[in-house]
Amino acid sequence: EPEVTQTPSHQVTQMGQEVILRCVPISNHLYFYWYRQILGQKVEFLVSFYNNEISEKSEIFDDQFSVERPDGSNFTLKIRSTKLEDSAMYFCASREGNGGDEQYFGPGTRLTVT
Amino acid sequence: AQKITQTQPGMFVQEKEAVTLDCTYDTSDPSYGLFWYKQPSSGEMIFLIYQGSYDQQNATEGRYSLNFQKARKSANLVISASQLGDSAMYFCAMKGETSGSRLTFGEGTQLTVNP
Numbered sequence: 193e194p195e196v197t198q199t200p201s202h203q204v205t206q207m208g209q210e211v212i213l214r215c216v217p218i219s220n221h222l223y224f225y226w227y228r229q230i231l232g233q234k235v236e237f238l239v240s241f242y243n244n245e246i247s248e249k250s251e252i253f254d255d256q257f258s259v260e261r262p263d264g265s266n267f268t269l270k271i272r273s274t275k276l277e278d279s280a281m282y283f284c285a286s287r288e289g290n291g292g293d294e295q296y297f298g299p300g301t302r303l304t305v306t
Numbered sequence: 307a308q309k310i311t312q313t314q315p316g317m318f319v320q321e322k323e324a325v326t327l328d329c330t331y332d333t334s335d336p337s338y339g340l341f342w343y344k345q346p347s348s349g350e351m352i353f354l355i356y357q358g359s360y361d362q363q364n365a366t367e368g369r370y371s372l373n374f375q376k377a378r379k380s381a382n383l384v385i386s387a388s389q390l391g392d393s394a395m396y397f398c399a400m401k402g403e404t405s406g407s408r409l410t411f412g413e414g415t416q417l418t419v420n421p
Contacts, residue, residue: 223407235351235397237408248406283351293339293358293401295409297351 194218196298198284204304205274213269213301215284222289224267226259227297228252228280235283241267242289274305308333308402310412318418319388326373327383327415329398337403340381342372345395345414354396357381388419 197216205211217224226238239249241259258270267286271278281302285295309332319325331340342354357365357372365372373382381400385392395416399409 225408227409234413235399235409235411237410240407248408250408281349285351287407293407294341294353294356295407296353297343299348299350302349 196284196286196296198282198298198301200301201299202302202304204306207276207305208273211271211274211303213271213282213284213303215267215269215298216265217267217284217286218288218296219265220288221286221296223247223287223295224259224261225285225287225295226269227283227285229283229300230280238269238282271303274303276305279303279305308335308338308400308405308410310398310400310410312398312412312415314415315413316416316418318420319385321390321419321421322387324384324386325388325417327385327396327398327417329381329383329412331379331381331398331400333379333400333402335402335404339401340372340374341399341401341409342370342381342383343397343399343411344392345397347394351397355383385417390419390421393417393419 199214224241229235239253240247281300283300284298287295311330338359340357344352355367369386371384395414397414398412
């Protein structure tokens with residue numbers, strides 16, 4: 193069964209460093225998302241992406257964040273200058289579109305900023 | 307704006323029994339969708355079930371069913387014949403017509419299945 197994959201599973205970085213989190217959505221899906229979950233809290237929407245551009249973003253998704261689909265399979269989230277409060281689990285999700293509303297999540301990348 | 311409320315931080319159930327996890331929502335959108343996800347201790351988010359606001363019947367997927375009561379704005383998850391592997395955090399989420407396709411999540415309910 194097709195699934196969303198994410199790499200790395202765990203990333204440790206120092207404050208101020210840039211990180212890139214990678215995702216491979218399900219191959220025939222058209223809509224892509226990033227969410228984050230700070231430890232012990234609920235999942236929060238960051239950004240959605242369709243047709244090679246951002247379709248929505250939350251107030252969390254400020255200028256420090258960017259997304260890209262560099263090729264036909266990968267979908268990346270870049271954080272330019274990480275802060276301690278960026279420490280969280282980051283989930284990528286994808287949705288087929290064409291009437292399908294279900295979003296399928298990847299296993300997540302745990303980002304730890306020290 | 308959408309809001310999801312899960313009032314049960316923790317629930318316990320005996321193996322093989324049924325359990326209901328509560329979810330209420332608030333939205334002014336005429337059309338919306340409701341989702342349930344399972345998050346085991348390993349951290350991944352597993353899609354369980356979806357209910358559209360205009361669906362005539364309650365959604366079912368195997369041992370999972372969604373008790374959708376539109377007038378009460380509730381979308382409770384029912385797990386029948388609980389198994390030890392059902393122990394996990396369960397999140398209710400919704401998508402509204404005016405919020406694009408972003409999902410808004412509740413706080414979650416930690417379910418523990420006892421042998």
